Amino acid sequence: MSDTVTLTIDGQEITVPAGTTLLEAAAQLGIEVPVICYHDATTSNGLCRVCVVDVNNGRLLQAACVTACANGSKVETRNERVERSRRTILEMLNSAVDLNHAPAIQTLMNDYDADPTRFPNAERREHALLDDNPFYVRDYSQCVLCWRCVQVCADDAQYTFALTFDGRGFDTHVATAFDIPMSESPCVFCGQCVGVCPTGALKPKIQWGMEQGMTPEQIRQSTRRPRRRQSVEIEEG
Amino acid sequence: MDSLSIAEILVPYQGRQRDALLPVLWDMQTAFGHIGPDAVRQISHALHVPEADIYGVISFYSLFSAEPTAETVIRVCTDPICGLAGADKVVHSLCHHLNIQHDETTPDGKYAISHTTCLGLCDHAPAALISQRGHEEIAVAPVASESDVLELQITPPYQSIVRGDILLKGADGKHVESLAKYGDYRALHHAITTLGPEGVIGEVEKAALIGRGGAAFPTASKWKMTRQAVGQPKYVVCNADESEPGTFKDRVLMEGRPHLILEGVALCAFAIGATKAYLFVRGEYPESMQRLQRAIDEATHAGLLGENIFGSDFSLDIEIRRGGGAYICGEETALFEAIEGDRGFPRIKPPYPTTHGLFQKPTVVNNVETLSTIPGIVEHGGGWFKQWGTEKSTGPKLVSVSGHVQRPGVYEINPGMTLRQMLEEFCGGVVGNLQTVLMGGAAGTFLTPDQLDVRLTFEDLRAIRSTFGSGAIMVFNETADLRDILQRLGRFFKHESCGKCFPCQLGTQRQMEILERADMPLEGDRERLRDIGLTMTESSLCGLGQTAASAVLSALEKWPDLFAVKGQPV
Numbered sequence: 146m147s148d149t150v151t152l153t154i155d156g157q158e159i160t161v162p163a164g165t166t167l168l169e170a171a172a173q174l175g176i177e178v179p180v181i182c183y184h185d186a187t188t189s190n191g192l193c194r195v196c197v198v199d200v201n202n203g204r205l206l207q208a209a210c211v212t213a214c215a216n217g218s219k220v221e222t223r224n225e226r227v228e229r230s231r232r233t234i235l236e237m238l239n240s241a242v243d244l245n246h247a248p249a250i251q252t253l254m255n256d257y258d259a260d261p262t263r264f265p266n267a268e269r270r271e272h273a274l275l276d277d278n279p280f281y282v283r284d285y286s287q288c289v290l291c292w293r294c295v296q297v298c299a300d301d302a303q304y305t306f307a308l309t310f311d312g313r314g315f316d317t318h319v320a321t322a323f324d325i326p327m328s329e330s331p332c333v334f335c336g337q338c339v340g341v342c343p344t345g346a347l348k349p350k351i352q353w354g355m356e357q358g359m360t361p362e363q364i365r366q367s368t369r370r371p372r373r374r375q376s377v378e379i380e381e382g
Numbered sequence: 383m384d385s386l387s388i389a390e391i392l393v394p395y396q397g398r399q400r401d402a403l404l405p406v407l408w409d410m411q412t413a414f415g416h417i418g419p420d421a422v423r424q425i426s427h428a429l430h431v432p433e434a435d436i437y438g439v440i441s442f443y444s445l446f447s448a449e450p451t452a453e454t455v456i457r458v459c460t461d462p463i464c465g466l467a468g469a470d471k472v473v474h475s476l477c478h479h480l481n482i483q484h485d486e487t488t489p490d491g492k493y494a495i496s497h498t499t500c501l502g503l504c505d506h507a508p509a510a511l512i513s514q515r516g517h518e519e520i521a522v523a524p525v526a527s528e529s530d531v532l533e534l535q536i537t538p539p540y541q542s543i544v545r546g547d548i549l550l551k552g553a554d555g556k557h558v559e560s561l562a563k564y565g566d567y568r569a570l571h572h573a574i575t576t577l578g579p580e581g582v583i584g585e586v587e588k589a590a591l592i593g594r595g596g597a598a599f600p601t602a603s604k605w606k607m608t609r610q611a612v613g614q615p616k617y618v619v620c621n622a623d624e625s626e627p628g629t630f631k632d633r634v635l636m637e638g639r640p641h642l643i644l645e646g647v648a649l650c651a652f653a654i655g656a657t658k659a660y661l662f663v664r665g666e667y668p669e670s671m672q673r674l675q676r677a678i679d680e681a682t683h684a685g686l687l688g689e690n691i692f693g694s695d696f697s698l699d700i701e702i703r704r705g706g707g708a709y710i711c712g713e714e715t716a717l718f719e720a721i722e723g724d725r726g727f728p729r730i731k732p733p734y735p736t737t738h739g740l741f742q743k744p745t746v747v748n749n750v751e752t753l754s755t756i757p758g759i760v761e762h763g764g765g766w767f768k769q770w771g772t773e774k775s776t777g778p779k780l781v782s783v784s785g786h787v788q789r790p791g792v793y794e795i796n797p798g799m800t801l802r803q804m805l806e807e808f809c810g811g812v813v814g815n816l817q818t819v820l821m822g823g824a825a826g827t828f829l830t831p832d833q834l835d836v837r838l839t840f841e842d843l844r845a846i847r848s849t850f851g852s853g854a855i856m857v858f859n860e861t862a863d864l865r866d867i868l869q870r871l872g873r874f875f876k877h878e879s880c881g882k883c884f885p886c887q888l889g890t891q892r893q894m895e896i897l898e899r900a901d902m903p904l905e906g907d908r909e910r911l912r913d914i915g916l917t918m919t920e921s922s923l924c925g926l927g928q929t930a931a932s933a934v935l936s937a938l939e940k941w942p943d944l945f946a947v948k949g950q951p952v
Contacts, residue, residue, distance in 0.1 A: 312441055322437035
């Protein structure tokens with residue numbers, strides 16, 4: 146097997162090392178393929194399918210983040226079929242999830258002429274805000290299910306395994322075992338999940354407090370750890 | 383089993399790993415009716431699997447529950463064929479009788495009524511699955527009154543109408559074949575003593591056998607690639623997760639001809655060089671599982687399975703794995719995930735199972751029917767198989783016919799006969815005036831009466847953009863409400879989408895919502911259905927999403943006025 150492959154992307158020929166993904170090859174040509182779930186530091190799972198491209202006018206479109214370049218392929222990163230998929234996925238996502246704190250996805254909506262009101266009377270994925278620890282809050286109404294938080298909590302980074310998926314299909318949501326509060330879970334509050342969240346679903350508590358208009362004193366109160374408060378009380382006592 | 387504690391249940395599993403998770407969860411679910419925090423903690427310690435992961439697995443499968451359930455849970459099938467046979471009325475009268483709502487438990491904790499997707503009893507519709515704490519599940523059909531399910535007045539097995547002399551020889555759905563009746567695995571003996579592994583693959587290749595699971599892949603290429611693949615050990619997986627609405631041929635095979643299937647599995651293992659095989663049987667088929675297990679025991683006792691078969695150095699261990707209730711696990715890579723103790727999320731392909739399958743090892747996955755054709759091919763030669771069918775669709779093929787026909791059942795057809803001939807000669811004709819045939823299952827396409835002369839072959843069906851699919855043929859006369867059928871299909875896919883990729887996770891929900899308002903469609907619903915359908919078809923990660931809109935798109939094409947807004951031109 147040859148070490149390199151040569152293919153055409155949007156009419157431009159490129160030679161790349163075997164194993165290079167279509168997403169990487171396109172980037173080398175300065176072609177930006179849109180992504181939602183993809184992140185440099187986490188395992189790519191081809192979930193959002195917003196990065197789909199047309200390879201050789203095949204029956205199926207291919208997710209650029211997980212598809213390796215093949216010799217002689219003719220790739221179109223944007224045509225009518227690709228645009229229909231991207232637009233429809235964005236419209237469906239917007240009809241299910243609160244994307245107000247996801248500016249990158251909002252920009253994509255504009256780029257692809259996605260109609261935010263395309264799906265009237267659609268069931269939304271609504272969840273109560275979870276404020277169960279001093280470090281971050283979880284608002285799964287804003288979760289797009291990119292899997293990044295679950296992956297960094299598990300074997301992509303931290304090996305803590307505090308998070309999982311609850312339910313199936315449209316009703317899937319990220320959760321702890323039996324929905325126990327974070328403080329009772331194995332969570333070590335490393336913060337990596339918050340760092341990789343592409344929407345406002347996971348937020349540092351201080352940022353959230355500031356957005357809520359809380360005073361510095363209120364924020365300090367809400368972010369103190371119970372154990373510390375206890376020890377202060379003992380000292381004072 | 384009620385008396386066993388969590389710790390006692392775990393005794394045989396000590397030292398095992400994550401791949402023992404599904405069997406452990408089944409033991410717990412059966413004993414306690416749910417799998418609570420204490421059980422999860424102790425399982426986590428025994429198998430070294432994080433508690434969150436175990437909880438995630440429980441929440442993925444329909445037949446497991448993390449919350450306490452009623453002593454008896456009654457799940458009524460509400461898919462198209464059971465719907466036609468009055469399933470909604472059954473649910474309603476059960477709820478009325480017990481004075482509860484759907485998905486509620488009676489105040490005394492004794493009963494709960496819920497629904498399930500297809501139970502593969504379409505020829506006895508309507509069907510229900512009964513889960514009683516401490517007991518094995520029982521499928522009941524046809525449910526005519528409350529007492530049928532509450533007092534279990536009818537119990538399996540159910541006599542099916544079957545017709546066929548090769549795969550279905552001696553099978554009637556009622557009687558199970560004994561080893562004495564089946565014979566001493568003559569094909570396996572011939573393979574071990576005469577043909578050798580390459581010779582077996584050669585005969586399968588000569589037979590031009592096409593896989594019967596739905597993807598229509600040539601079986602011999604799969605075997606050859608797996609045999610040649612680097613990596614040990616190799617595995618054979620028999621895909622017995624038959625869950626496509628309207629499909630029950632594999633159930634009839636498993637209940638009637640377990641030894642035929644086991645010999646097919648053994649031949650495949652011998653051919654590719656595997657010493658371990660799994661039969662992944664859907665959780666809703668307890669009867670199939672019990673009969674297969676009895677057959678394994680019988681064959682092992684007779685020295686036809688196990689160590690040094692026929693005195694050779696070929697050994698084979700066959701293990702049954704019970705699914706937890708998820709249609710997606712019929713997808714081969716999702717099936718591997720289930721056996722490995724994970725949520726049934728399909729994997730990205732490539733790599734393919736032939737090199738990276740179960741436990742990332744080279745694996746052949748074949749459908750039950752595919753494997754059951756192997757003993758005949760090996761014993762009589764590949765040419766024998768070609769006396770049936772056409773050049774491209776060789777061998778006898780099973781179809782499950784249900785709905786508005788005189789004799790719903792499983793039929794062994796000679797590919798090349800037309801759909802009309804099949805309906806008339808085998809099924810005794812259509813009841814009433816034919817409106818449409820849903821060909822290939824929920825993931826298939828609608829055919830209209832003018833298409834009845836299509837020959838039943840892989841190539842002829844493909845030419846009219848239809849499919850054999852799972853071999854399901856659902857027949858509807860003019861009394862059937864197409865919108866109702868589509869709604870049930872929509873609910874099925876919404877219920878069974880795994881949620882991994884966005885197009886299917888979101889699309890199956892939105893598609894269902896639009897289908898449910900089909901009596902009062904909104905302006906633009908047809909275009910919405912089309913965009914959702916094409917997006918799922920072209921962009922979903924696996925075969926489920928890629929076919930979840932197949933029936934809907936074909937309905938849109940055939941009956942554009944189905945979703946027309948009243949008073950507006952079509």
